[in-house]
Amino acid sequence: MNGSRDFNRRGWLLFAVLLLLWEIGSRSSPKLQLYLPPVSQILITLGDLLRAGEIVKHLATTLARFVEGYIFSAALAVTLGVLLGYFRFAHSLVEIVIEFLRPMPSVAIIPVAVLMLGIGDAMIVAVTIYASTWPVLINTIDGVRRIERTLIDTGRTFGLSGRQTLWRVILPAASPTIVTGLRVSLSIALILVTTAEMVIGSRGLGFFILDQERSMNGAAMYAGIVLVALLGYALNRIFLMFESRAMRWSNAMSARESL
Amino acid sequence: MPILEVQGLSKSYRQMGGDTTLAIGNITCAVEAGEFVSFVGPSGCGKTTLLMSIAGLLAPSSGRILVKGREISGPPPNLVLVFQEFNKSLFAWRSVLGNVRFGLQARGNRSREAEARARSLIELVGLKGFEKAYPWELSGGMQQRVAIARALAYGPEVLLMDEPFGSLDALTRLELEDTLLRLWAELRTTILFITHDIEEAIYLSDRIWVLSRRPAEIVEELRIDFARPRDQVTTRAEARFMELRNDIYQRISGEGGR
Numbered sequence: 001m002n003g004s005r006d007f008n009r010r011g012w013l014l015f016a017v018l019l020l021l022w023e024i025g026s027r028s029s030p031k032l033q034l035y036l037p038p039v040s041q042i043l044i045t046l047g048d049l050l051r052a053g054e055i056v057k058h059l060a061t062t063l064a065r066f067v068e069g070y071i072f073s074a075a076l077a078v079t080l081g082v083l084l085g086y087f088r089f090a091h092s093l094v095e096i097v098i099e100f101l102r103p104m105p106s107v108a109i110i111p112v113a114v115l116m117l118g119i120g121d122a123m124i125v126a127v128t129i130y131a132s133t134w135p136v137l138i139n140t141i142d143g144v145r146r147i148e149r150t151l152i153d154t155g156r157t158f159g160l161s162g163r164q165t166l167w168r169v170i171l172p173a174a175s176p177t178i179v180t181g182l183r184v185s186l187s188i189a190l191i192l193v194t195t196a197e198m199v200i201g202s203r204g205l206g207f208f209i210l211d212q213e214r215s216m217n218g219a220a221m222y223a224g225i226v227l228v229a230l231l232g233y234a235l236n237r238i239f240l241m242f243e244s245r246a247m248r249w250s251n252a253m254s255a256r257e258s259l
Numbered sequence: 260m261p262i263l264e265v266q267g268l269s270k271s272y273r274q275m276g277g278d279t280t281l282a283i284g285n286i287t288c289a290v291e292a293g294e295f296v297s298f299v300g301p302s303g304c305g306k307t308t309l310l311m312s313i314a315g316l317l318a319p320s321s322g323r324i325l326v327k328g329r330e331i332s333g334p335p336p337n338l339v340l341v342f343q344e345f346n347k348s349l350f351a352w353r354s355v356l357g358n359v360r361f362g363l364q365a366r367g368n369r370s371r372e373a374e375a376r377a378r379s380l381i382e383l384v385g386l387k388g389f390e391k392a393y394p395w396e397l398s399g400g401m402q403q404r405v406a407i408a409r410a411l412a413y414g415p416e417v418l419l420m421d422e423p424f425g426s427l428d429a430l431t432r433l434e435l436e437d438t439l440l441r442l443w444a445e446l447r448t449t450i451l452f453i454t455h456d457i458e459e460a461i462y463l464s465d466r467i468w469v470l471s472r473r474p475a476e477i478v479e480e481l482r483i484d485f486a487r488p489r490d491q492v493t494t495r496a497e498a499r500f501m502e503l504r505n506d507i508y509q510r511i512s513g514e515g516g517r
Contacts (some may be wrong), residue, residue, distance in 0.1 A: 150347040153316050157340040158362045158413060168365070172352045249352045253395050 037219045046223035055208060059227060062193055062205040065121065066235075070189040071129030074182060077133045079176070081140025082170060092142065102138065106131030106188070107195050119200040124193060129194040132185035139181030176250040177210030179243055186239055190232050205231070260328050261289035262449050263338075263417055265311070267475070268322035270308050272471060282308045284476035285322070288468060290417070290451055295443055297452040297460040300470030301511055307343075310421045313451070314340040326417070339415040343422040345403040347458045349394040355381060355405050356390040362413030380408040383442060386393035404438065411442060417449045424459070433491050437462060440489065456508045461500060462489060469510050478512050 019039050026038040047053040066114035084091045109128055117123035147170060154171025155169040171178075206230050244251065270283040282305040290296050290316045300306050311317040311471055313324055315334040326335045339362070342348040350358055356374075357383055363373040381390055384404040394402050403423055434458060443450055454460050460467050461483055469479040481503065485494050494500060 120365050148347040150342050150344050154342065155350045156316055157314055158365045159334055159336050160365050164365060172350070191442055249393055253393070256395060
């Protein structure tokens with residue numbers, strides 16, 4: 001996954017073959033075409049929708065909610081995770097609560113959020129924050145707890161203050177595990193935004209997809225799905241680009257250790 | 260006035276089950292500025308605890324530590340500890356230069372002189388050309404050289420070293436002993452060194468304190484007066500060297516039969 005960014009020719013070939021099979025299968029059976037329109041038709045519809053502009057607004061809404069929820073949850077989870085990783089007492093205090101809440105499917109709190117926050121942006125962002133906090137939180141706690149005592153003591157012998165220790169020793173030392181958590185919660189955040197939009201939204205790609213399905217607009221529904229997929233793919237690529245730059249030392253180190 | 264004084268230091272730990280165990284007995288000693296002094300004692304005698312206490316990283320159970328006559332209550336600014344486990348002590352996300360600059364940056368010194376000082380120390384420990392390498396790309400001996408350069412770049416008046424060469428192979432060890440002596444002669448830093456290797460202590464030191472088994476106490480003080488600069492072949496071949504070695508060995512192993 002990491003390391004070389006060589007073009008994966010085999011993988012893209014299979015991808016193209018699958019799309020081709022989809023196209024042929026759909027065209028050869030009128031019955032199937034009702035549920036699964038040919039790819040070409042979906043892409044043409046997507047093109048039309050993008051030109052018309054309506055779907056772009058939905059995309060922008062979804063993206064804005066995603067960014068808001070993801071960034072807020074990342075900041076919250078890293079802060080909490082550092083505290084809980086560093087102070088064993090605090091961790092033992094909240095450990096049981098975390099272990100109960102974390103495995104619960106996050107979508108289950110959507111009704112609760114609707115009750116408490118109504119059906120608006122705030123509720124969708126809140127649910128996204130809730131869900132995407134866990135992977136970052138757990139990984140940050142773990143990363144901080146695994147830091148060698150000697151490393152912290154090294155900082156202290158050089159006269160580091162508490163704040164300096166946090167920024168110069170704890171955060172960089174735990175960064176590889178924190179980044180792993182951030183990568184997991186990237187897709188979770190997108191799942192929660194679209195799900196919440198399907199449940200209560202009047203805007204956003206999740207809403208758009210469900211709305212088209214209800215209006216029996218198969219091609220437009222698929223166009224919405226393709227757009228969400230492209231969004232997820234793009235976000236992940238951007239993340240990996242950032243990661244391979246910032247974490248070059250860590251990736252190179254683990255590549256060496258696994259030799 | 261001695262640069263470093265240890266007065267009646269003892270340290271006990273609470274064990275599982277609630278009993279307390281004494282790691283350091285009652286240690287009193289003083290180090291003069293510019294001296295190279297070693298503690299030598301058997302493995303597990305509490306040497307590391309002693310050095311961590313002197314470094315201000317562990318609070319003593321009783322007694323006090325004075326640096327230039329002032330009692331410390333935390334890591335003092337003019338004293339740095341070099342750890343035995345260099346692989347756990349170096350910052351894996353920083354290059355060699357980044358590691359060596361660490362101490363100066365922590366003091367807020369990001370000047371050109373600071374960088375020049377870091378570069379000259381990298382050269383002094385024999386790592387010129389490796390400034391951009393990462394610690395995990397280097398051998399164990401080179402890593403410990405980085406750790407020593409990092410500590411010295413900070414400009415400490417006292418350098419504490421906790422069995423710094425303990426996990427290196429014999430040949431690398433001899434090389435690093437000579438590198439350390441060269442640096443010490445050049446920079447005039449006071450060095451307090453801990454080792455379980457009797458010959459290493461004799462070869463390096465002006466004075467040696469022999470420690471007992473746990474709880475660690477000073478059982479003997481020896482002055483080592485071989486001429487400097489010392490030499491791995493000729494110094495170690497002197498009859499007096501063997502005499503000292505056997506004396507200390509009997510002192511330590513005799514302790515065990517007590």
